[in-house]
Amino acid sequence: MSDNILQTTDLTKHYGGVHALEGADFTLQRGEHVAIMGDNGAGKSTFVRQITGVEQRTRGTVVFDGEEVNFAGPLDAREAGIETVFQTLALADDLNVPDNLFLGREKTMWDFLGPFRRLDYKAMRDDTLAGLVKTGVKIPNIKNTIRNMSGGQRQCVAIARTATFASKLTIMDEPTAALGVQETEQVENIIRTLKEQGESLILVSHNMRQVFDLVDRIVVFRRGRIVANLNKEDTDGQDVVAYITGAKTGAEYAGAA
């Protein structure tokens, strides 16, 4: 198989008459960090939701890790090795860090008890600590509930999930949109750590500086279509903005929008 961890062909999503995503052809190589940019409503989040199985696509194929996949739900995608940090934090406020990391895939004992099988707290705590060390995430007390944490700590917990489970692809949807300067920096450091570890990443972001700082390639969405696929070295902020606003459209995507 090729070096592509993810490849989508003609990926399309219609919500009734609304064509939120139209014919997206996208590839991501192993270990590559790619940013997805575009205006609000350009189809970025829709694209992510089709890949992660949160929604079912209208048309098109998704090939992940060399196999065509049809995720029935986010858990399927996660089990296949796609970890997503959602725009709205998918954390349960009243649970602590290990509980959140392992939510929906708890380590258990006494599995014959079915839904009443026992939680293996110790194993989950050990794995959580290992994951936090790996990402360099610092949490004062992992037994604290998420409710008592700052926005940055919450985001770090969400990101630490990816490190705790040896995932093949991490998707982050605007991970720093709601964070302060220091917290953003910490999240960016974690992303760099993931890069060093050869983790593949799709980063949805509005932050031009961040994108140029962190990724190898930039894919621009506009009005549900991919309009540009740019290597970081061959482009600059002005160029990207031109694509985002529609002043320019990539040659290979001419006629797309």
Add this chain to the structure above:
Amino acid sequence: MSENSDGVGGLTFDKSKRHWPNELNVFAALILIVVIFEILGAIYVGQSLLFDTNDRFDSIFNEARLRIIIIQVAIVGIIAIGVTQVIITAGIDLSSGSVVGATAMIAMSFAQVAMVNGADNPKAIFGPAFLDLPWLVPVIVGLAVGMLAGVVNGLLVAYARIPPFIATLGMMLFARGVAQWWSSGNPISFPTEAYAKIGAGMMPVIIFLSLAVIFHLIMNYTVYGKHTYAIGSNEAAARMSGINVPRHLLWVYGIAGMLSGLSAVILTSKNLTAQSGMGLSYELDAIAMAVIGGVSLFGGRGSIIGTVIGALIIGVITSGFTFLKLGAFYQEMALGGIIVGAVALDQWQQSRAARKA
């Protein structure tokens, strides 16, 4: 963020961030209420509420009163255990009292004796084939009827997406109707001897406390418990994490219904009769126990231990007012105030904690 990040990944333990278990607050409230009654008792009736002041008996506590305190809350307490887990999912169950009524009538019909004082049982609901059955039959019927009602609640809430308040309100009216329709409003009496033993003496308390221990373990140490908290905490997150939320809610409401059924079995066995009005307002008493015990109506927070202490608080207040020879209406006024006070205190603590973080 930075003020506490001197340790490596979660390896520090900041004592100031350690949270004080909410159950201790509830327990402190229980102690406070007991102390108030002790003081009022010493002033107005010259007796102690809980301690033995009678020289004839050689014990520290007034055991008879302790027994009454817990017996009177045990049967509703069993319901409160089920209601606690429902409220933790950010739901509510208004049907428990009516389900007790319906289950009492139906279960008791299977617990009747054939002969009363040498004559045919005058209250027999069914023909001779259904009389003098082993005690296990009415128990299983009771649990099954309660569970059925709970599962219907769960289906309405989880799959038909009807708000829990409305779904269980519907079940509350429906089940009460069933209770009255079952024997056209006539009481059902004369249970078998074995059946009568289920709720005799301290049995309700033993069953209540055993269930409290079991459900404490379930809520804290099993996947079921963790998912219950997760759903109440953030249902969208639970869904995204791959938890089958509708199926889980079906379990939660089903178990709550089954515990209502069990409580009906114990109640009819204790009273040796079933009446269609049984369990009236039990749902509210059960919710009150949970809320006083620190279970948040917004979901995600609360515990079985809290609910048990909440039940004891209600028991102490009920006994305390009788002990002070005050009328039942004062009792209800006080309970009303305490429920609102408990929620107000919880809100205040939450907002204070939010400001600190």
